[in-house]
Amino acid sequence: MSVNYIEPKLTIELASQCVKCSACRSVCPTYSVVKEERSSPRGRLALAEMVVSGEMPLTEDVVAQWNQCAMCRRCEWICPNEVEYKEIMFRARNLGKEKAKRDIFKEVVFKGLAMMGNPLTKIGMKFAPSLLSAYGKALGKEVPEYNSVYIDVGIPKYAKLMPKPSAKPFGLRGKEVKTEKPKGRLLFFTGCMIDAFHGKTGESVLKLMEKAGYDVVVPKDIRCCGAPHLYSGEIEAFNKLMEHNKKEIDKYEFDAIVVACPTCGGALKEEYHYPVKDFAEILREEGFYTFKGNGEKVTFHFPCHSYTAMKTNPNVFRDVLQNVKDVSYVEGEEAMMCCGFAGYFSVANYEVASELQKRKVEDIKKTEATYVLSDCPGCVLNIADGMYKHDYYKNIKVMHLAEYLAERLIEEGE
Structure with a gap:
C-alpha cells in the first residue's frame, strides 16, 4: 500500500501564488454576501502570504477570515x-x-465522521431512526414530504431538517453486483451521508451501474474520506483516514472508483490518486439514457465540488437530464452557485450560509420545477x-x- 501523506507546512512559495487580479471575487459565494x-x-490569500512572510502576526481575526471560506473552490475554477x-x-x-476559537460541537462532529463505519457507529445508527421519529412526534416537527424531521433546539444555527437515517445503515457494505458480460469493474465509495442517511441513493447507484453493464463492489470497511477534515486543516486526522481507506480499497480489483458525492470523489482523485468517475459520467459515456418521466419539469443544482474538485464537465448532468423522455429540463440562473451548505460551514458561518441558501431557494422557485435534483447528498440535505x-x-x-433516474428506468419490454 502506497500512501502519499499530506504535509501541513505552508510555504511562502505556495502562499504567494496569487497575483491579486480579483477574478475570484466574481464567483466567491461568501464575498457576494459580505x-x-x-x-x-x-483577501484570504493575501492574509496567508503576509502571515507566512512575517509581515503580519497570526491573530484570531485572521484565522476567523480563513474559516469563513466555504471551500467551494469556485475561485480555482475561474482563476486564470x-x-x-x-x-x-x-x-x-x-x-x-x-488561534481559533474552540468549537466543541465541531470537534464532536468531526470525531463522529472519523468514526463512521466502525462497530460503535454501526450499532448506534441502528437506533437512530426510531429515536429521531420519537423526537419528531413529540415536538410535532416531522416532515413526511421529505421523510425528515426538523431538529430545533432553540439555537438557529443548529436548527436543521434532517433526513431520517437509513433503515439499514451501512447496509451496502460488502455488497457485489455482477453482470453477464461486464464492461468493467467499479468500486463504489459510498461516503458517510449515503451510508447513514441516504441508503436508497446508494442502492440506486448500484442499480444504474448494473443496468449500464458494470460489475460493482462496495468495500466493507471504509471510513469517512477525510475531505471535511482536510479542508478544515485537520491534516493529521485526514492522513489517518486516508491510510485506513487505502488499505481497505487496495484489497479489491477495480478499473475505477464510482461516486455519488463529489466531495468524496475529489478527495479520492486528488489526494488518494485513484481513477474516479461520477456515476453520471459513466451513464453519459455509455450513452445509457433509458429513462422516462411523467411530463414533469425538473431543475438541477450543480454541486461546487463536482466541477471544481472532481472537474466533472457540467454538461454531463445536462446531457443525462435532457435525454430523459417526457421530462422538461429547466436550469436556474444560479444553478452553479454554492447552496451554502459546505459541511460544517453552514453552522460555523450561519448568517452567510443562510443568505446563500435563501438565494438558492429563490432561484429554484423561479424555474417553477416540480423536482430539484443534485449530485451531492449534502446539497440535497441543505436544499x-x-x-x-x-x-x-x-x-x-x-x-x-441517482434516485430520480433509478425510479425512471425503462425496463426491457416497456
Missing part, C-alpha cells in the same frame, strides 16, 4: 493563473488552529432544509439524481 475584501479568496487555493487554505487553517424553512417544501421534491 462584500469585504478580506472575505474574498484574494491556476492558483492552488485549496492547498494554501487548508494549510493556513492548520497553521491557525491554536431540502431551505425549502422547508422558506415554506416551499410541499411544492417541490428534492432528490439525488
Whole structure:
C-alpha cells in the first residue's frame, strides 16, 4: 500500500501564488454576501502570504477570515493563473488552529465522521431512526414530504431538517453486483451521508451501474474520506483516514472508483490518486439514457465540488437530464452557485450560509420545477432544509439524481 501523506507546512512559495487580479471575487459565494475584501479568496490569500512572510502576526481575526471560506473552490475554477487555493487554505487553517476559537460541537462532529463505519457507529445508527421519529412526534416537527424531521433546539444555527437515517445503515457494505458480460469493474465509495442517511441513493447507484453493464463492489470497511477534515486543516486526522481507506480499497480489483458525492470523489482523485468517475459520467459515456418521466419539469443544482474538485464537465448532468423522455429540463440562473451548505460551514458561518441558501431557494422557485435534483447528498440535505424553512417544501421534491433516474428506468419490454 502506497500512501502519499499530506504535509501541513505552508510555504511562502505556495502562499504567494496569487497575483491579486480579483477574478475570484466574481464567483466567491461568501464575498457576494459580505462584500469585504478580506472575505474574498484574494483577501484570504493575501492574509496567508503576509502571515507566512512575517509581515503580519497570526491573530484570531485572521484565522476567523480563513474559516469563513466555504471551500467551494469556485475561485480555482475561474482563476486564470491556476492558483492552488485549496492547498494554501487548508494549510493556513492548520497553521491557525491554536488561534481559533474552540468549537466543541465541531470537534464532536468531526470525531463522529472519523468514526463512521466502525462497530460503535454501526450499532448506534441502528437506533437512530426510531429515536429521531420519537423526537419528531413529540415536538410535532416531522416532515413526511421529505421523510425528515426538523431538529430545533432553540439555537438557529443548529436548527436543521434532517433526513431520517437509513433503515439499514451501512447496509451496502460488502455488497457485489455482477453482470453477464461486464464492461468493467467499479468500486463504489459510498461516503458517510449515503451510508447513514441516504441508503436508497446508494442502492440506486448500484442499480444504474448494473443496468449500464458494470460489475460493482462496495468495500466493507471504509471510513469517512477525510475531505471535511482536510479542508478544515485537520491534516493529521485526514492522513489517518486516508491510510485506513487505502488499505481497505487496495484489497479489491477495480478499473475505477464510482461516486455519488463529489466531495468524496475529489478527495479520492486528488489526494488518494485513484481513477474516479461520477456515476453520471459513466451513464453519459455509455450513452445509457433509458429513462422516462411523467411530463414533469425538473431543475438541477450543480454541486461546487463536482466541477471544481472532481472537474466533472457540467454538461454531463445536462446531457443525462435532457435525454430523459417526457421530462422538461429547466436550469436556474444560479444553478452553479454554492447552496451554502459546505459541511460544517453552514453552522460555523450561519448568517452567510443562510443568505446563500435563501438565494438558492429563490432561484429554484423561479424555474417553477416540480423536482430539484443534485449530485451531492449534502446539497440535497441543505436544499431540502431551505425549502422547508422558506415554506416551499410541499411544492417541490428534492432528490439525488441517482434516485430520480433509478425510479425512471425503462425496463426491457416497456
